[in-house]
Amino acid sequence: MAREEHQLEGLNFEQRHGKARVRVARVWRDTKSGNHYMVEWNVSISLLSDCLNAYVRDDNSDIVATDTIKNTVYVKAKECTEQLSAEKFAVLLGTHFTSFYKQVTAAIVNIVEKPWERVLIDGQQHQHGFQLGSERHTTEAIVKKSGGLQLTSGVEALSVLKTTQSGFEGFVRDKYTALPETRERMLATEVTASWKYSYEYVSSIPQNPLYFTQRYLDVKKVLVNTFFGPPKGGVYSASVQSTLFQMAKAVINSFPDISAIRLKMPNIHFLPVNISSKDNSIVKFNDDVYLPTDEPHGSIEATLSRFWSKM
Numbered sequence: 001m002a003r004e005e006h007q008l009e010g011l012n013f014e015q016r017h018g019k020a021r022v023r024v025a026r027v028w029r030d031t032k033s034g035n036h037y038m039v040e041w042n043v044s045i046s047l048l049s050d051c052l053n054a055y056v057r058d059d060n061s062d063i064v065a066t067d068t069i070k071n072t073v074y075v076k077a078k079e080c081t082e083q084l085s086a087e088k089f090a091v092l093l094g095t096h097f098t099s100f101y102k103q104v105t106a107a108i109v110n111i112v113e114k115p116w117e118r119v120l121i122d123g124q125q126h127q128h129g130f131q132l133g134s135e136r137h138t139t140e141a142i143v144k145k146s147g148g149l150q151l152t153s154g155v156e157a158l159s160v161l162k163t164t165q166s167g168f169e170g171f172v173r174d175k176y177t178a179l180p181e182t183r184e185r186m187l188a189t190e191v192t193a194s195w196k197y198s199y200e201y202v203s204s205i206p207q208n209p210l211y212f213t214q215r216y217l218d219v220k221k222v223l224v225n226t227f228f229g230p231p232k233g234g235v236y237s238a239s240v241q242s243t244l245f246q247m248a249k250a251v252i253n254s255f256p257d258i259s260a261i262r263l264k265m266p267n268i269h270f271l272p273v274n275i276s277s278k279d280n281s282i283v284k285f286n287d288d289v290y291l292p293t294d295e296p297h298g299s300i301e302a303t304l305s306r307f308w309s310k311m
């Protein structure tokens, strides 16, 4: 992790500043085809810079104002005359701040992309109409003055559910255990994933401006396909843990430039409904009627990395 650490009167001091949640939308118009392309980004930037005097001497002469940081997002968006991925834009911003300001040693840029998707009207792609999807594309670029790079991408709020082919058996049973073993239950989760790319320098990332957009779509596809299995019959899940591991492994095996992946997969419970009065059963559960819940939920997370990589 990039750090700016100082010894102050025998104490350690670390600081950073920036602007969080800068919202920008960028539209690109292809005048030939009439098609419009757009993205909406929520950008957060932290600068690591030597501006200790602002903290201890009321001297702001080294501070890049957070208002300036915000303005820069719009200037750079304007300058991007061709479509590009959130990752490329994050790297571009990080490179700007670390090369334009001598006191800035590293920039941490986070972007969350809003899932605007081109609308289909009677199966035909609309030229300039978009509707909001569900899961969000995220990225973080940490750019050092040297051109060193740590690039991660991810997905948030990817909600998936299957109505069968899931069970949970053989777990610890003791005097606190009430959960029955089962080979038939619902499996629902909201996947949060982040994966690290192996590119270590700004200069070594692929040139194609939409490379990481395509990677995002491909990683999502591998995660979803592994979760569900084939359309006919699916695939059995012995636990959220087992499915999580298979999803992580499938991503690592499919993409040579991904060196690590972290997955968070809460187990969102659908409880069997059984209702009875004192005398008789009113609703008897037969793998049909469930009580959907969102809390409490099981919390299951893990990171899978190649030997030489850390998340």
Ligand SMILES: O=c1[nH]c(=O)c2[nH]c(=O)[nH]c2[nH]1
Binding pocket: 168, 179, 238, 239, 240, 241, 267, 298
């Ligand atoms: O897939 C599961 N993993 C668990 O760790 C767990 N714990 C639990 O109560 N149900 C489940 N299901």
